Amino acid sequence: MNNLEKRIRVVVADDHPVMRDGLRAAIESAGDMDVVGEAGDGAEALARFRELDPDVTLLDLQMPNVDGLDAIAAICGENASARIVVLTTYPGDARAKRALALGATAYLLKSATREEILDAIRRAAAGRRAMTAEVASDVALHACSEMLTPRELAVLRLVATGHSNKEIAEQLNVSDDTIKARLQNAMGKLGASDRTHAVTLAVRRGFLDAP
Structure with a gap:
């Protein structure tokens, strides 16, 4: 060759x-x-x-x-x-x-x-x-970390664009309690202290594009 x-x-x-x-x-x-x-x-x-x-x-x-x-x-x-x-x-x-x-x-x-x-x-x-x-x-x-589900990601994307839980529930056609549960699950997986922190960590790790 x-x-x-x-x-x-x-x-x-x-x-x-x-x-x-x-x-x-x-x-x-x-x-x-x-x-x-x-x-x-x-x-x-x-x-x-x-x-x-x-x-x-x-x-x-x-x-x-x-x-x-x-x-x-x-x-x-x-x-x-x-x-x-x-x-x-x-x-x-x-x-x-x-x-x-x-x-x-x-x-x-x-x-x-x-x-x-x-x-x-x-x-x-x-x-x-x-x-x-x-x-x-x-x-x-993060090898052993749980991945975020599509439903949890959908919630975080709307949080990232400034929507309240009530507005997110209306957009996704689910109850406020469902949104709260998905957000809590996402925060737990990410180790976040609040919804804003969850978005920051999700962006940093590559789950979400920067808003």
Whole structure:
């Protein structure tokens, strides 16, 4: 196999052109990989994947139109052997677990060093998983934590947008007591002292997007 065949072909998906430029420069300076395509949102990432069949897709989570998690699900739904490295600003064990469950190979924060990013791309191309120390520590810390249910998440999303328990009960067509019970359950799972604290912890861990 010659050197050209050994090079890792990468698609970079991020909605910030400056970030894409920086990643392209870092990747192409590595000597063993090339950026073969770019995307500004999840829909474009899926299109570039179909078009270019890269060895690795380097993907942000927070993108317009189709976000990163939906893009991971779509790409891996079409090709279970796809290698996806998530590079995001947002930590959180729940978000990382969801990305990995959907098929991502690696999960890194944008605070990662150039070498950490390049190493994750190489590991992903070889079929090995990677995670930054901060994310790995967060996942380990909450490994035994109960996940929030869809109903508990629905309540917290409405709390996050400023709705009272009564308003939430009306929107979800359930009783006030049901909302109180779901909120108490969510607070218990998160270790929260009150409803505002519960939203803060849910956002931090990646259960909810920041309101």
